[in-house]
Amino acid sequence: MKITGKTSVYGIFGFPVKHSLSPLMQTAAFQHCGIDAVYVPFEVSPEALKDGIKGIKALNVKGINVTVPHKEKVCELVDYLSEDAEFLGATNTVKNENGVLTGYNTDAEGFLRSLLEEGTNVEGKKVVMFGAGGAARAVGYALLKGGAKVLHLINRNFQRAKEVGELLSKRGNVLVYPLKENTAESLVEDADIVVNTTSVGMKEGDPKLFDYSVIKGETVVVDIIYNPPLTPLLKAAKEKGCKVVNGLGMLVHQGAIAFEIWTGKKAPVDVMRKVLEEALYG
Ligand code: ATR
DSSP states (O other): OOOOTTOEEEEEEESSOTTOOHHHHHHHHHHHHTOOEEEEEEEOOGGGHHHHHHHHHHHTOOEEEEOTTOTTTHHHHSSEEOHHHHHHTOOSEEEEETTEEEEEOOHHHHHHHHHHHTTOOOTTOEEEEEOOSHHHHHHHHHHHHTTOSEEEEEESSHHHHHHHHHHHTTTSOEEEEEOOTTHHHHHHHTOSEEEEOSSTTSSTTOOOSSOGGGOOTTSEEEESOOSSSSOHHHHHHHHTTOEEEOTHHHHHHHHHHHHHHHHSSOOOHHHHHHHHHHHHHO
């Protein structure tokens, strides 16, 4: 890589940021497309966020991604928000156009693209989604935007489920439930698509979300976790003959959409996926 006076600067704001795979993925995309740009990690503390955002303008950084814990706060610090970022109250991508900053959220669209890529269209489908965190908001919004007939939202903390349900019901048909034995099982039995947005399944020894033996072979089962590539949920679903989708596609596509917003060029999705697979799974 040759860095010159003309090289554009992009990056990611996070705290911590060391774990982020975005520098690897975006750098590979820039290189592959012959774009003269670098993409670097910026460890920005919550106290420094406001100055950090001002710094984008001051230093003529062309664009950033935003990760935990800054996605919500950044919405207040940019000049404009896309429809998705405004609805979700979360920004994961900022574009700097001559000192004017626009915040975007590419998680929802990235999720939809990752399903479409696997041949799954959510239109008219009955969906059961687990979780009520930030990821659930983006994924639930995507499912409703994609035309899901009904979204059954299940969460351990029922209060959170109700809050997210209230937001998402502006976009479609949402029903909320606490995570209790039998409720989840009976909903899953009748679902076309089941999606996990909780962190359950990331670590060995995690509890099961529900009795996975009720999953039927015709159901599409999605987990936004990408490490491990097959969570116990996905493993059980695969054994039943289900189509299963993990979170790698969502990670790739949210990055690909950010790349397209910044550069106006089609993202090299396969190149981006390959570097992530190598980094994650060897
Ligand atoms: P993110 O921004 O990635 O969505 P988050 O906001 O911390 O992360 O949300 C984590 C989700 O995983 C929540 O839905 C959480 O449930 P609660 O709202 O009840 O805390 C869910 N979660 C984490 N550990 C869980 C467990 N052991 N059983 C069930 N749900 C769990």
